[in-house]
Amino acid sequence: MRSPRYLITTVVAALALLLAGTALLKSVHERVRAARTAEHLERGNALARNGRLVDAVNEYHAALALDRDHRPTRRALAMTLLSLGRFPEAESYLRDLQRDEPTDGVLNRALARIDVALGREADARAAYQRAIYGEWRGNALEERIATRFELIDYLSRLNARDDVIAELLTLKAELPPEQIAAARRVAELLTNLGERALAIDLLSARALAAPRDVELLIQLADLEADAGRTLDARATLERAVALAPTRPALVDRLAIVNRVLALDPTLPRLRLVTRMQRARLVLAAVVEQTRACHDSAQGEAATAWDDATARLRRPAPGNAEAADQDMALAARLWDAAAACHSASPDARAVAQVIQRIEGATERPS
Amino acid sequence: MKRLTVLPLPRPPRVTDTQRFLLLSICIGIFAGLLVVCFHFAIDLVAWSTLPTLAGAARFVTVLSPAVGGGLAAMLVLFVVHEAAGSGLTHTKAALYISDGYVPFRTVGAKFIACAAAIGTGNSLGPEDPALQMGAGVASLLGRAFQLSREHLRLIVPIGAAAGLAAAFNTPITAVLFVVEEVIGSWNASVLGSIVLAAVAAVVTSRWFLGNQPLFRVPGFELTHPSELLLYGIVGLVGGLLGTIFVKVLGRLRGRMSDASPFWRVLQPFAAGAVVGAVGLFLPEIMGAGYGSIDSALHDQFDWKMLAVLGLAKMAVTAVCFAAGTPGGMFAPTLFVGAMIGGSIGTLASLYWPVPSSPPSAYVLVGMGTFFAAVFRAPMTSVFMVFEVSASYVIILPVMVANLVAYLVARKLNPVTFFDMVAAQDGLQLPSQERQREERTLRVEHAMQPPRSGVTPDPRLPIVYPDEPLDRALRLFRSHEELVVVSRQDATAVLGTLTISDVLRAYGIGGRSPSAPPAIAAAPSSVGRPIDPTAAK
Numbered sequence: 001m002r003s004p005r006y007l008i009t010t011v012v013a014a015l016a017l018l019l020a021g022t023a024l025l026k027s028v029h030e031r032v033r034a035a036r037t038a039e040h041l042e043r044g045n046a047l048a049r050n051g052r053l054v055d056a057v058n059e060y061h062a063a064l065a066l067d068r069d070h071r072p073t074r075r076a077l078a079m080t081l082l083s084l085g086r087f088p089e090a091e092s093y094l095r096d097l098q099r100d101e102p103t104d105g106v107l108n109r110a111l112a113r114i115d116v117a118l119g120r121e122a123d124a125r126a127a128y129q130r131a132i133y134g135e136w137r138g139n140a141l142e143e144r145i146a147t148r149f150e151l152i153d154y155l156s157r158l159n160a161r162d163d164v165i166a167e168l169l170t171l172k173a174e175l176p177p178e179q180i181a182a183a184r185r186v187a188e189l190l191t192n193l194g195e196r197a198l199a200i201d202l203l204s205a206r207a208l209a210a211p212r213d214v215e216l217l218i219q220l221a222d223l224e225a226d227a228g229r230t231l232d233a234r235a236t237l238e239r240a241v242a243l244a245p246t247r248p249a250l251v252d253r254l255a256i257v258n259r260v261l262a263l264d265p266t267l268p269r270l271r272l273v274t275r276m277q278r279a280r281l282v283l284a285a286v287v288e289q290t291r292a293c294h295d296s297a298q299g300e301a302a303t304a305w306d307d308a309t310a311r312l313r314r315p316a317p318g319n320a321e322a323a324d325q326d327m328a329l330a331a332r333l334w335d336a337a338a339a340c341h342s343a344s345p346d347a348r349a350v351a352q353v354i355q356r357i358e359g360a361t362e363r364p365s
Numbered sequence: 366m367k368r369l370t371v372l373p374l375p376r377p378p379r380v381t382d383t384q385r386f387l388l389l390s391i392c393i394g395i396f397a398g399l400l401v402v403c404f405h406f407a408i409d410l411v412a413w414s415t416l417p418t419l420a421g422a423a424r425f426v427t428v429l430s431p432a433v434g435g436g437l438a439a440m441l442v443l444f445v446v447h448e449a450a451g452s453g454l455t456h457t458k459a460a461l462y463i464s465d466g467y468v469p470f471r472t473v474g475a476k477f478i479a480c481a482a483a484i485g486t487g488n489s490l491g492p493e494d495p496a497l498q499m500g501a502g503v504a505s506l507l508g509r510a511f512q513l514s515r516e517h518l519r520l521i522v523p524i525g526a527a528a529g530l531a532a533a534f535n536t537p538i539t540a541v542l543f544v545v546e547e548v549i550g551s552w553n554a555s556v557l558g559s560i561v562l563a564a565v566a567a568v569v570t571s572r573w574f575l576g577n578q579p580l581f582r583v584p585g586f587e588l589t590h591p592s593e594l595l596l597y598g599i600v601g602l603v604g605g606l607l608g609t610i611f612v613k614v615l616g617r618l619r620g621r622m623s624d625a626s627p628f629w630r631v632l633q634p635f636a637a638g639a640v641v642g643a644v645g646l647f648l649p650e651i652m653g654a655g656y657g658s659i660d661s662a663l664h665d666q667f668d669w670k671m672l673a674v675l676g677l678a679k680m681a682v683t684a685v686c687f688a689a690g691t692p693g694g695m696f697a698p699t700l701f702v703g704a705m706i707g708g709s710i711g712t713l714a715s716l717y718w719p720v721p722s723s724p725p726s727a728y729v730l731v732g733m734g735t736f737f738a739a740v741f742r743a744p745m746t747s748v749f750m751v752f753e754v755s756a757s758y759v760i761i762l763p764v765m766v767a768n769l770v771a772y773l774v775a776r777k778l779n780p781v782t783f784f785d786m787v788a789a790q791d792g793l794q795l796p797s798q799e800r801q802r803e804e805r806t807l808r809v810e811h812a813m814q815p816p817r818s819g820v821t822p823d824p825r826l827p828i829v830y831p832d833e834p835l836d837r838a839l840r841l842f843r844s845h846e847e848l849v850v851v852s853r854q855d856a857t858a859v860l861g862t863l864t865i866s867d868v869l870r871a872y873g874i875g876g877r878s879p880s881a882p883p884a885i886a887a888a889p890s891s892v893g894r895p896i897d898p899t900a901a902k
Contacts, residue, residue: 007510007511010510011392011507011510014396015392015395015396015399018396018399018400018403019399021403022399022402022403022406022574025402025403025406025407025410026402026406026574028406028410029406029409029410032410032413033409033413036413061661061666064657064660065657066413068582068657068660069576069578088665088724089664089665089666091665092584092663092664092665092724092726093664095584096582096584096664
């Protein structure tokens, strides 16, 4: 019988040998696997870049058959499946990945897109929020902003106006000063939702931070003009013209604003006589703008045109009521002859003035 | 100069036989774990160097690889190491019940090489059953090296089997349960501790090299509606039916193929491999063990038709490979088939079931266990296996329902289990663990006679209780001719007496016992049944 010491030594030696063999085999295994996986992933990425998404998916699957835990491959596969519209499959991989990286922005945004595609509204909102406040590699700020805009687009499609405004306000508050393009987009969306004052507020602040951004100044001036803040609009446009004096769009805008300022009878602190004169001028301008359509005008447009020309032939009575009547008639004719409106600076100026007149009429005195 | 006093060293603590045996179990676990890790790496390396990937390579390689790999592997076990042919579990049981725990070590080497070649080249078989046999082989070698007694040498085989299976599946509980259900056939405390230790040691070793991840990454799952249990029942029903068909077809096919002439028997594995390769041209997912494809199914990669086709195709090619004698196991293919069939039903349910149902991946997971339960008839193992490979506790309720249905359907439709069928075809008379589990133990109350009126039993006679097994009573008859049956509540209350002839009558020897219920009388007698080799003496 062999001694216990001999037996134990033999067993330990065999164990050491087997351990060494296993370690060696493992290193070979790892090396081959890593090389092959990387090869498949690379091929898949190249195919995906060339738009051959189905082939790319096959390559990714081949890579995962070698190393099912290879995160870059799983991620690439999930994103490609998402691009292919294979949502359940993509979701399944994404959920796996997200389990390990719950705050990953890219994963959460991809999951949000799947939720959107599959009509899971609450999940989509939550996933977008996780993505916005999640971790991003590379340019995190840009990604977060882009994701927020994606959420806003989604909420707009859902007609969730209040939620859209809430997101826009959050974005407005969080946007750093240098994000001019994003700020302009926020302002545009706010304007579309009727929140012009908020948009002006946002762009005014940005204009201070980026005083040489002509596009920003133009957008701000347009908003100010639309909001009836014509003097502010003129000041803004003058700043823009100083920066780019040869831009025709700027010159046109400035001309319109100046024309509005010259015509607008609703401007505050005007003397009665000036107001009366301006009301008559507006009526005359409207008649002039709609003259081209007069021959073909029918119904209300024809009646209003006849009334307006008859009124212009009479001397203007010197009271506030007559001014109001002129303005009301001008607005009536302008609205009735909507088909005649041209895009000339004069016509646009008249349109703005009429808008003000109508706004002033609707406002309680 | 002051002289140093040399104190005597404390005596090392005395290691008892039990402690030594437990230490050896750990050692077996580590050895088996390392071996299985190497086996796993070998299969992968063979697969990577022979099998074309989905995205490219020549098509003829797909057909040739499994044919050549399976054929050469089969030749190794047919002509060089015959003990490595066929089912590893059957050989392990044979070692336990017939050859006193002796598993030649060359079996381990042959199984390693043959199965790595066969599975790695894409033959539709799995690595778990070979791992089980390799574990048993390592244990037997160590047991012989340490010159264990015959009784301990027998005991050590299931310990190694559990270690091998645990390392291959990365599932210690499943391995312990499977060995208890299928190898030992009973919960035997004397060996259970060692089995658990070895399984844990093997899993720790394999995880050291392969990582802690469960076998499958399972997407989130929850039971969305109670009516879904009905769907899981349907999964179980289909799994049970298909499992039964599979075992019956496989049995017939294997019987016919093993009757072929030696020349054709050599050719069969080549042909089987070519069949696998030909199917693999169109359905590459069915090649090899198929774990990658199960993972894909868990991630909704296939539609219901594809899932069904994959499940049925895998059934066919697995039956062909196994019947042809290609070395490899059946665990992985059964999981594959079950997963695909379950997934197919789950995908259909997600389309047509009137109430919201769980994602198809849940059905993939549940289905996995049903086919396994129907083929191997190891209900506990099948439940815990799904639970362990998925690391998801939520799944347990549907799995229990589906597996139970599958098990009952398979048992009703086919009296012979897969392993019993294979053993019988291989000419081995091994105990059927399912039958053993279902056998009712005869107890004292089934044989005792009421006390004779007016006669007080001799107080010196040994007493037995009515719920004790008759086997225990039999041992007492060595020194006494009569036993007194007393109540456990009151030892003075005599319930009856028991003589050797009463016991023999209860066993059906020398006339049917009037007190034994018909079911017991009709059940196979435990006399003449193979002894439990793991029973403590």
